Amino acid sequence: MxxxxxEGFSSLNAFDGALLRAxxxxxxxxxxxxxxxxxxxxxxxxPLPPGSLVPTAYAxxxxxxxxxxxxxAVAVALPKEPQYAGLIMEYSARGSKAExxxxxxxxxxxxxxxxxxxxxxxKSIAIELKIQKxxxxxAAVVLWEVTS
Amino acid sequence: MxxxxxEGFSSLNAFDGALLRAxxxxxxxxxxxxxxxxxxxxxxxxPLPPGSLVPTAYAxxxxxxxxxxxxxAVAVALPKEPQYAGLIMEYSARGSKAExxxxxxxxxxxxxxxxxxxxxxxKSIAIELKIQKxxxxxAAVVLWEVTS
Amino acid sequence: MxxxxxEGFSSLNAFDGALLRAxxxxxxxxxxxxxxxxxxxxxxxxPLPPGSLVPTAYAxxxxxxxxxxxxxAVAVALPKEPQYAGLIMEYSARGSKAExxxxxxxxxxxxxxxxxxxxxxxKSIAIELKIQKxxxxxAAVVLWEVTS
Numbered sequence: 080m081x082x083x084x085x086e087g088f089s090s091l092n093a094f095d096g097a098l099l100r101a102x103x104x105x106x107x108x109x110x111x112x113x114x115x116x117x118x119x120x121x122x123x124x125x126p127l128p129p130g131s132l133v134p135t136a137y138a139x140x141x142x143x144x145x146x147x148x149x150x151x152a153v154a155v156a157l158p159k160e161p162q163y164a165g166l167i168m169e170y171s172a173r174g175s176k177a178e179x180x181x182x183x184x185x186x187x188x189x190x191x192x193x194x195x196x197x198x199x200x201x202k203s204i205a206i207e208l209k210i211q212k213x214x215x216x217x218a219a220v221v222l223w224e225v226t227s
Numbered sequence: 228m229x230x231x232x233x234e235g236f237s238s239l240n241a242f243d244g245a246l247l248r249a250x251x252x253x254x255x256x257x258x259x260x261x262x263x264x265x266x267x268x269x270x271x272x273x274p275l276p277p278g279s280l281v282p283t284a285y286a287x288x289x290x291x292x293x294x295x296x297x298x299x300a301v302a303v304a305l306p307k308e309p310q311y312a313g314l315i316m317e318y319s320a321r322g323s324k325a326e327x328x329x330x331x332x333x334x335x336x337x338x339x340x341x342x343x344x345x346x347x348x349x350k351s352i353a354i355e356l357k358i359q360k361x362x363x364x365x366a367a368v369v370l371w372e373v374t375s
Numbered sequence: 376m377x378x379x380x381x382e383g384f385s386s387l388n389a390f391d392g393a394l395l396r397a398x399x400x401x402x403x404x405x406x407x408x409x410x411x412x413x414x415x416x417x418x419x420x421x422p423l424p425p426g427s428l429v430p431t432a433y434a435x436x437x438x439x440x441x442x443x444x445x446x447x448a449v450a451v452a453l454p455k456e457p458q459y460a461g462l463i464m465e466y467s468a469r470g471s472k473a474e475x476x477x478x479x480x481x482x483x484x485x486x487x488x489x490x491x492x493x494x495x496x497x498k499s500i501a502i503e504l505k506i507q508k509x510x511x512x513x514a515a516v517v518l519w520e521v522t523s
Contacts, residue, residue: 115278
């Protein structure tokens, strides 16, 4: 799980800066909808080879309204029974980190309830930014196979 | 070809619920633009391994306007000559299933006309939902290799 | 690097037509964020197998406002030191090809400055369209492995 925020020359530059701050700015994110394959584990971020295609569930928002606060968050809900998939939820909006993170955790809880799966572990990450000119926030769950 | 519709706690939860009803709620959709590789066949949905990365052409729409009807549809046009690619079209809008499905079929027909390819088979799937609070509709064509 | 523009029966048909004009209309684009892996080279477009999944950084815009001019552009900045990644930027807006292309080149320059990487080569491609009814512009950088 990673997050970042940045101002930039344009919306896309701000997004790019947020990715760099998140530590995945030199990879090619491929956006996916939002499942943790069975038996995956949450690990600390590892360096990814530059230019890699990286399947990622992410939330991002940009704003060019000075003074506005924006935030992005992702939550991961892992199931009690390891043979089942876990769930990722993403949420971005104007508002504070605390609000957006609370919402995304609720979203993940609701999604597991819909699947009738008990939650073993619920983790989230969130970030906020008060806009000066043009800025972006970004929060993500990256799927990556670590060979040991 | 699959479709689903659902209400939910948030837009993304509604989308997630629609995926579950469509039978692909525990996979990671990767959105792609909209071609059927030559010699592909339409098959009945098969179970996909949880958490798989699944290349999918899809239409989806969410709404939080109570009483509004939304619909999503996809159409697949397969060519007479099997060495050519077929075409997928996706369409979502406010409106009835019948209207949206008619439009998406017309879109697929126009796309094949542009390619000067005769259509052997034109199939479509569509779904509608009348919104109570927050809801989503979803229709998709999934590319999947079935090993026998 | 490729680009194309087209009118169409719907927004998606116009987008599809723009892809066909760009020479990649029979492939499945998978949108990615925007890095050139180290040691990649810019090559002239090659034919891609129909239906292939093609990782692509692209800009696209549609409009249904008759008389409006829209444009899409992408820029690629390659670094002086070949062990580093290069950067792709994408931009679409109402406006002329010249304006949009200037902006996207500036975006790529700013992105490399943020990375403190000197630029060896900055290339861009852009296209504009004056809308009659419904139209789309499209500019892209495709990642593809050429086996020789």
